[in-house]
Amino acid sequence: MARLILATAEGQQAIDLRPINSLGRHPNNTIQLLDKIVSKEHCILEQRDGHFILRDLGSLNGTYVNGERVRGETLLKHGDEIALGSTRARYDDGSGAALPPPPVGPGAVQHGAPPPPGAGAWPQQPPSPQQPMPPAQMQAPPLPPMRAQAYSYPSTGQPQPPPPMPPAPMQGHRPPSISGTRVDVLDAARAIGTQIAAQTKGFLPFDQIGHDQGQVRVDYERLRIIWELTRDIGLERDQDRLLDKILLALFKFTKADRGVILLRETDGTLHPRAARRRDGSDAPIQVSSTILNHVIKERAGVLTHDASMDFAASKGKSMILNRISSAMVVPLLHESEKEVLGVLWLDSESLAQFQPKDLELITSVAGQAAMFIENTILAKKVEAEIVLRDRFSRLVAPNVADLMMSGKLEVKKGGQLVQELTVFNSDIRGFTAMSEGTDAEVIVEMLNDYFELMVETLFKYEGTLDKFMGDGIMAFWGAPLAHRDDAVRCVQCALDQMQVLGTFNRQRMATGKPPLAVGIGIHTGPGVVGYVGSSKALSYTCIGDTANTSARLCSTALAGQVVISETTLALLGQRFEAEEIDARSLKGKERPMRRFNIIREKPSAVAKVG
Secondary structure, three states, rough: OOOOEEOOOEEEEEEEOOEEEEEEEOOOEEEOOOOOOOOOOEEEEEEEEOEEEEEEEEOOOOEEOOOEEEEEEOOOOOOOOOOOOOOEEEEOOOOOOOOEEEEEEEEOOOOOEHHHHHHHHOOOOOOOOOOOHHHHHHOOOOOOOOOOOEEEEEOOOOOEEEOOOOOOOOOOOOOOOOOEEEEEEOOOOOOOOOOOOOOOOOOOOOHHHHOOHHHHHHHHHHHHHHHHHHHHHHOOOOOHHHHHHHHHHHHHOOOOOOOEEEEEEEOOOOEEEEEEEEEOOOEEEEEEHOOOOHHHHHOOOOOOHHHHHHHHHHOOOOHOOOOOOOEEEEEOOOOOOOOOOOEEEEEEEEOOOOOOOHHHHHHHHHHHHHHHHHHHHHHHHHHHHHHHHHHHHHOOOHHHHHHHOOOOOOOOOOEEEEEEEEEEEEEEHHHHHHHHHOOHHHHHHHHHHHHHHHHHHHOOOOOOOEEEEEEEEEEEEEOEEEEEEOHHHHHHHHHHHHHHHHHHHHHHHOOOOOEEEEEEEEEEEEEEEEEEEOOOEEEEEEOOOHHHHHHHHHHOOOOEEEEHHHHHHHHOOOOOOEEEEEEOOOOOOOOOOOEEEEEOOOOHHHHHOO
């Protein structure tokens, strides 16, 4: 396979050539050259009829093959020497014939394989190119938004622009301070094309750099700092403190002037959670959403030696106005998470301040941080589910709570109309008089013991506890889990509660305490069930005329009576013995309402059930 062997600041790198290869400074390129003298889209290496053709794309400083500037395109031969700005390369046609090995040069690439051994001489550098204009001289009046061209090359060999790609959604915002430092995200509507993820690791084998003790020492220090940071990530429990530690560690081995870590909030926007300036000041830090959008959309890091030039076509004014020259930006992305959790941003006001190996290390750190953040998110979800389960278990029977938590039973937020809801109300007769002259602690203890027994019986028949109202209990059947015999369950629960109350009273009287007398009212009809309250305190409850009627029937019940409506009676069949008692005029009703007292369950029904 044909290869391109490049001389870089960190040694040689051999790149297997694809049928079409674009070279240039912009991250769009198949091979990104971190060389500030190279154009954003510099040249193309394209395979035709088994040979590779080099075509210059009108680069400012030209492309040279064997010292001759390429005008248009030229056929490459085995061993040809290629010069692009300060970058040197040699073409290998894959035949296996020997090549004079290149020396280490000043360029740098984003793609490559382990370099071949050896070193050699290179031709003289072409005439001195024009230097890029300083950012201060590039502030021109704003132009209409433009898209950087990401070229594709079909079989015709002619460059064609790709179909438009909408930028990833991002909202510009001015979030609150982080340790006194404001972080602004600008240029929200920009896009920069397609990112090609870096593959070059940047750390050469020891036998290739062992002679350079200075480089070995620098690389060792990089790895030592990353190891310590990885250890801290595993031990730290506070997310914001960890993010501060990450920026502090990265500043130790990179030449970043500014650093920001932004995390995605529940509304989908990015908000800064940690920020640092090398000068220690609290001046605002502004980052470009042009690059942020690109990193999030492509889920890959960006390394640029000259952001204002590389992304000039995107009209990202913040990169010029805020003197963002070099930048490394990587997504916080964990393998098990589909969405980007955040972005780690480092930049410098100086050109060419970062190396490919810096990008690889920071990408590794970002992966570790993303795993920590994801674990934190999961921990919060677990805590929320525990709280939710606890709340559900206080409202419904344990088996119903399990169904709700597992997702098999949906409880919708907001109101839901239930056509057949059986509502239960009970309260203690003479409770006000009983409370007078009795210590509050004694009353509360008595109510807690009483409620414990009543709610246990209620859950036995899978009723939903609505609320406690002083000495009263409100519950309902029919939501969130409905049964065909909900009315029967409710009445049976009332009778069982009376039996449990009898046992409770005998225990009280044995210790010289007065017995409790309870009346119960039950009515069946339509009602609205759902979460009612504020965003900080919600209650799962039922509202409507059915609930009001049940409460009024309860108020008419004598001690020991289970008073039900005619509607509820019609749903009980022949299960219970009932007697009609005098009709009563209830508030809100035009005429007196028929009432029935449930005496007991019929012996034949009990035998049949048994």
